[in-house]
Amino acid sequence: MHIPDGFIPIAQCLIYYVILIVALYFSVKWAKSNLDEKRIPLLAVLAAGIFAIMSMNMPIPFGTSGHMVGGALVAIVFLAPEAAVLVFTVVLLIQALIFGDGGLTALAANVINMGIIGGAVGLYTFKALNTKIGNYPAVGIAAWLATVLAALACAIEMSIAGTFPINIGIPSMVLYHLFIGIIEAVLTVVVVAALDKFRPDLLAWNKN
Template identity: 85%
Template structure:
């Protein structure tokens, strides 16, 4: 799903960079207000995990690459897409500069797809469904949908840029990520189940439950 340099014209990259700058402004405000010594290590661990899962990718014909993302996971755990913006900006810069995965000119587009679209989709799907599907079911659906929509956005951006025609690029990117999203959903549920069992204090939606239990 990483868009490399040269796949999108610079004038379009500039638009995505404006979106990135605005998103980073709000993300930095969120971080100052919400990150403390207990949650900073969790954010760092998630960033390392996301770096690892995004490194396992496969080339996609008429697309870029297929891989798990993790934007929904970060947004759901912190109950904030802003957390995903911070994580993915750092991870994508390192991947682009050190490993040549993705591009610096396309950084804004990549953060838009994986962190902003992925994060907001995952979190608000989770919020909408947790009353009916429960925490784990809602997290799984949110992670799957976030992966698919991020891939769809990537394909649309490349179609607008003229890199791949929409009638082949969109089906190619989406089809691969429909199946990749299933793996991502399972991984997301496993991580949230582990946190819910061993460190429920790190999950925002558990705060009221913990305080009521006197912990």
């Protein structure tokens, strides 16, 4: 799902950067009000885990790459999509600069897909479902949907850029991530359940 340099025209990248800058402004404000000495290490651990799972890439025909994301996990743990924006900005920047995974010109687009869309879809899907079907099933569905819609957004962005036709990009990206999303859903539920059992004080939903 990492978009590399050259896949999106600079003018389009600049639009995504404007969106990212606005999102980062509100995310930093959230961090100043909500992160403390106990929650900052948790954010760092989640960032390290996300870095690891995103490193397990599989090539996608006519697309970029397929991998688990983790946006829903961060947003649900902190009950804040802002947390996902911060994590993915840092993780994707490191991956682009050091490992050549993704690109600097496409950094904002990648953060929008995995952090903003992945985080927001994950959190608000969880909030819409958790009182109806329970926390853990809601976490799983939210993580799956966040992964699929992030992949869909990636395909749409590259179609707008003229990288490939939308009728090829969407099936290529979405089909793979329908199955990758199942793995992500299971992993997200396992992580959240472990936190809920062993460190419930770190889950934001236990504070509400």
